[in-house]
Amino acid sequence: MQSLIKASLLSAMVLFMVSCGGNSKNAELDKKKETLEKLKKEQAEKTAEVKKLELELAKLDTSNSKAEKAKLVILDTVKVESFTHYIDLQGKVDADNISYISPRGAGGQVRAVYVKEGQFVKKGQLLLKLDDEIVRQNVVAARQGMAATRNQLELAKSVYQRTKNLWDQHIGTEMQLLQAKTNVDVLENQIKTQQENIRVAEAQLATTNVVSNVSGVADEVNIHVGEMFTGAPTAGIKIVNTSNLKVVTDVPENYLSRIKKGTPVLISVPDINKTYTSKISLISQSISATSRGFMAEAKVPQDKNLKPNLTASVRIQDYSTPNAITIPVNTLQTDEQGKFVLVAVKEGNNMVARKRQIQVGELYGDRLEVKGGLQSGDVIVTEGFQSLYDGQTVTTRA
Structure with a gap:
C-alpha cells in the first residue's frame, strides 16, 4: 500500500x-x-x-543631381502677345422686317391672288382682291343719294333767291323768307354728311384691296381664291425683307456687366461657310424668366445666301489686351501655396526645373492669361512636367 x-x-x-x-x-x-x-x-x-x-x-545637393539622369521635357519661351476672350454662344439669323400681311378691315372672301411665293414685291403693291360687291353697291348708293340732294339744294337756293327778291320789293312775308333760307341750310348740311358717308364707303371699298406694307420677298403665300382671308399667319402672306438682317442670341445674365452696345462680335454661319464681323446693336432691357438671359442683336451685311432662321455661331468679345503673357492651360498646377508652373532655369552647367508661383487672369480655349509671376523670356516646361519636382535636372535631348 x-x-x-x-x-x-x-x-x-x-x-x-x-x-x-x-x-x-x-x-x-x-x-x-x-x-x-x-x-x-x-x-x-x-x-x-x-x-x-x-x-x-x-x-x-546640386552635385548629386549631376549624377542623376536628366528628365526629357519640352520647353517653350514666354513672350508678350495679344490675348482676347470671347463669350461663345449660339444664335440665329433674323430679319428686321418680317411682315404677315393682314387686311385693313375685317377681311373677306378672296376673289383674286396677285402674288406667288418667291416673288419680290414693293411696298404698296396689290397682293389680294377681296369680295367687294356689297361695299361697291354702298358707294354707288351713297353717290346717287348725294346727287339727288344736290338737285334739291339747287331748287331750294332758287326758291330762296326768288323769295328774297320779292321780300326786297316788300312782297311776301318774313316767315316765307326764313323758311326758304332754312331749307337751303338743311340741304347743305345734308350734303356734307353724305360726302362723309361716301368717303367712308370708299375707304371700306379700298380695304378689299390687300397691299404689301413693306418691300421684300413673298416667303409664304398660304391663301387661295375662294378662301376667307383674315390675316392669320397659317392662312396668309409672309413678306421678308432680307436687306436688313441681324443675328439674335440669348446671353446668360451673368455676362450683363461685360456686354454693352458696340461690343465687337464675330459671327459664323456654318451652313453657308461665311463669317462676319459686327458689333452689338441692341440689348434687351429685361431678363427672361425662363432662360435667365437677355437678348442681344448684331447687324450683318446683306448677303443673298443669308436666310432668316439660319443657325449662327456668335463670339462676343468681352475682354482684350494687346500685351499679355499666356501659357497652355494644361501646364498650370496647384499646391498648398497656390497656383504654379514649372520653369527651366540655368544652374551651373545644368537646366533645372523650378516651381514658379503665378497669378492667373482670363481663360479662353487652351490659353491662360498670366497676370503675375512670369515675364517675357522665361522658359516654361510644357510637356513632361507631370512627374517633375522642384530642382530636378531636365534636358530637351533624348
Whole structure:
C-alpha cells in the first residue's frame, strides 16, 4: 500500500515538472516573436527615413543631381502677345422686317391672288382682291343719294333767291323768307354728311384691296381664291425683307456687366461657310424668366445666301489686351501655396526645373492669361512636367 502511494506521488511530481517546462518554452517563443515584430517596424521606419533624406538630398545637393539622369521635357519661351476672350454662344439669323400681311378691315372672301411665293414685291403693291360687291353697291348708293340732294339744294337756293327778291320789293312775308333760307341750310348740311358717308364707303371699298406694307420677298403665300382671308399667319402672306438682317442670341445674365452696345462680335454661319464681323446693336432691357438671359442683336451685311432662321455661331468679345503673357492651360498646377508652373532655369552647367508661383487672369480655349509671376523670356516646361519636382535636372535631348 505504501509503495503504491509513493509511486502515485512520484508520477504527479513528474507531470508537474513537465508542465512547468512547457509554459517556459511558450513564453520564450512569444517574447522572440514580439522582438522580431518590433525590429521589423523599426527597419521600415528607418527605410522610409532614408528614402525621404535621399529625395531631399537629390533636390538640394546640386552635385548629386549631376549624377542623376536628366528628365526629357519640352520647353517653350514666354513672350508678350495679344490675348482676347470671347463669350461663345449660339444664335440665329433674323430679319428686321418680317411682315404677315393682314387686311385693313375685317377681311373677306378672296376673289383674286396677285402674288406667288418667291416673288419680290414693293411696298404698296396689290397682293389680294377681296369680295367687294356689297361695299361697291354702298358707294354707288351713297353717290346717287348725294346727287339727288344736290338737285334739291339747287331748287331750294332758287326758291330762296326768288323769295328774297320779292321780300326786297316788300312782297311776301318774313316767315316765307326764313323758311326758304332754312331749307337751303338743311340741304347743305345734308350734303356734307353724305360726302362723309361716301368717303367712308370708299375707304371700306379700298380695304378689299390687300397691299404689301413693306418691300421684300413673298416667303409664304398660304391663301387661295375662294378662301376667307383674315390675316392669320397659317392662312396668309409672309413678306421678308432680307436687306436688313441681324443675328439674335440669348446671353446668360451673368455676362450683363461685360456686354454693352458696340461690343465687337464675330459671327459664323456654318451652313453657308461665311463669317462676319459686327458689333452689338441692341440689348434687351429685361431678363427672361425662363432662360435667365437677355437678348442681344448684331447687324450683318446683306448677303443673298443669308436666310432668316439660319443657325449662327456668335463670339462676343468681352475682354482684350494687346500685351499679355499666356501659357497652355494644361501646364498650370496647384499646391498648398497656390497656383504654379514649372520653369527651366540655368544652374551651373545644368537646366533645372523650378516651381514658379503665378497669378492667373482670363481663360479662353487652351490659353491662360498670366497676370503675375512670369515675364517675357522665361522658359516654361510644357510637356513632361507631370512627374517633375522642384530642382530636378531636365534636358530637351533624348
